[in-house]
Amino acid sequence: MPELAEVEYFKRVWEPAEGSKVIGASANLDKRIFRDIDNDEFPNCLIGTHFEQSLRSGKQLCFLFSSTHWLGLHMGMTGRLKLSDDRSEDFKYDYLTLFLEGHRRLVFQDPRLFGKVLYHNSRKAPKWWSCLPGELTSDSFTYEQMDAYLSRRPKSVIKSLLLDQGGFPGIGNWMADEILWRSRIAPFVRVGDIGTQKRKELFQKIKEVCFDALAVIADGWKRPPNEWLFNHRWKDKGICPKTNKELVREKIGGRTACWSPTWQTYR
DNA sequence: CTATTTGTTTATCC
DNA sequence: AGGATAAACAAATA
Numbered sequence: 062m063p064e065l066a067e068v069e070y071f072k073r074v075w076e077p078a079e080g081s082k083v084i085g086a087s088a089n090l091d092k093r094i095f096r097d098i099d100n101d102e103f104p105n106c107l108i109g110t111h112f113e114q115s116l117r118s119g120k121q122l123c124f125l126f127s128s129t130h131w132l133g134l135h136m137g138m139t140g141r142l143k144l145s146d147d148r149s150e151d152f153k154y155d156y157l158t159l160f161l162e163g164h165r166r167l168v169f170q171d172p173r174l175f176g177k178v179l180y181h182n183s184r185k186a187p188k189w190w191s192c193l194p195g196e197l198t199s200d201s202f203t204y205e206q207m208d209a210y211l212s213r214r215p216k217s218v219i220k221s222l223l224l225d226q227g228g229f230p231g232i233g234n235w236m237a238d239e240i241l242w243r244s245r246i247a248p249f250v251r252v253g254d255i256g257t258q259k260r261k262e263l264f265q266k267i268k269e270v271c272f273d274a275l276a277v278i279a280d281g282w283k284r285p286p287n288e289w290l291f292n293h294r295w296k297d298k299g300i301c302p303k304t305n306k307e308l309v310r311e312k313i314g315g316r317t318a319c320w321s322p323t324w325q326t327y328r
Numbered sequence: 329c330t331a332t333t334t335g336t337t338t339a340t341c342c
Numbered sequence: 343a344g345g346a347t348a349a350a351c352a353a354a355t356a
Contacts, residue, residue, distance in 0.1 A: 138334075
């Protein structure tokens with residue numbers, strides 16, 4: 062589930078514990094989420110450090126401990142972060158726990174294990190953190206950049222391309238459907254068939270959906286308004302808020318796309 | 329029992 | 343070489 066705004070939400074779950082000292086650590090290292098951990102000392106190497114900074118880029122999270130300990134977390138499909146206290150009882154799927162002074166715990170849980178834990182100890186930021194593409198919400202993501210990216214992939218199906226983290230970091234399945242719905246583009250359209258005017262609209266809607274998602278979900282995980290596609294897309298016989306006609310769900314590029322055929326008429 | 333899942337990586341084909 | 347596509351990953355849920 063976690064896309065841009067959900068990941069930002071999880072970042073803010075841990076953030077209030079910044080400044081705390083780590084006094085214990087436990088990890089189920091046989092779980093798949095630790096497949097890229099190559100440091101034999103992990104997670105004990107974090108004991109004694111101070112939790113300093115919470116960072117996010119696209120769907121990637123990075124937490125910095127005592128200036129040199131970089132902990133990367135990716136939520137995969139079912140990952141979530143908790144800030145637990147002594148009264149918390151549900152430990153199922155808690156595969157990484159950092160015990161803090163003051164009886165609090167930083168917890169990463171991930172039932173489906175598609176998530177990933179990364180760790181690096183050095184003054185300099187590791188490559189998995191420093192080499193990520195710029196944020197879609199930043200001014201550095203320009204129409205020209207997007208246009209060039211699309212032009213290199215004329216044969217791609219637009220829905221699939223929007224899920225490409227190299228070009229559109231943070232976008233996931235629901236955001237991609239929301240963007241195409243707001244742009245009135247059918248999900249199976251080939252990128253080369255999208256003209257300049259429509260590309261400009263697409264660019265605006267990408268920005269809009271990113272900002273909307275952050276405002277609603279990253280900030281307290283509020284329920285999105287019914288004017289979005291969001292609240293209708295998972296329901297059987299869901300109704301398009303624009304046309305009051307039934308939405309359609311179909312597999313495109315291996316993922317379920319939800320769209321409104323009478324509204325998304327750009328083919 | 330079968331089908332499905334809001335993500336990424338890898339293999340394979342073009 | 344680089345892009346397009348499908349399968350694999352794991353486990354819960356319907």
